[in-house]
Ligand SMILES: O=C(O)C(=O)[C@H](O)CO
């Protein structure tokens with residue numbers, strides 16, 4: 001059985017987060033995840049999670065200034081990066097989230113960026129160990145986010161190996177990795193042991209998974225057969241009202 005998580009950074013994004021959590025429950029999702037919930041009252045979010053029984057899988061560290069996509073690999077921004085990591089763990093712990101996605105940012109060719117990211121990931125892993133949470137890093141495709149520190153699952157896996165902490169895992173977003181070379185099943189299998197979450201959306205439009213070049217109704221069962229036992233995060237930008245585009249769920253569940 002495919003277990004689905006609703007990414008509330010995109011789905012029902014026009015609603016306050018507690019309302020979006022209830023909408024996800026009503027639509028049949030079994031978990032939720034979010035992007036940057038910091039403007040929302042954590043107690044209200046925690047209450048909605050309790051009332052619906054949905055786990056909150058994760059949240060992102062702050063993006064920084066417009067266009068930055070994170071702070072954790074940027075030279076000269078250490079205190080902001082550490083504040084963003086602490087903020088994510090504080091908020092995540094308050095709502096019982098499972099993971100923090102530490103966003104690296106777009107250092108381009110800045111010297112030392114990888115070493116800076118490494119140090120910040122160690123700090124994040126220390127917090128994760130204290131809160132029994134996971135740290136995720138997510139390779140983002142180079143077309144949408146030019147200059148992002150790591151754009152392929154292979155690059156993310158090299159970082160995971162170098163940091164060598166059990167708390168650190170990869171967010172394998174099929175949308176980004178299809179754009180960065182495809183061959184999704186084989187690349188997923190090669191890195192399964194290092195993967196901590198999976199997301200999906202149509203390619204190239206990043207909309208509902210019932211369109212585009214990837215047959216997710218077939219791919220997700222194959223990822224499960226390959227050994228993935230976790231949730232699949234629906235992280236797409238709805239074509240219109242979120243509720244009107246959910247027909248794909250029924251089809252996927254039959255698989
Ligand atoms: O963009 C993505 O794919 C993500 O999962 C992150 O939350 C960053 O927006």
Ligand SMILES: [Mg+2]
Nearest residue numbers: 138173199235
């Ligand atoms: Mg993603």
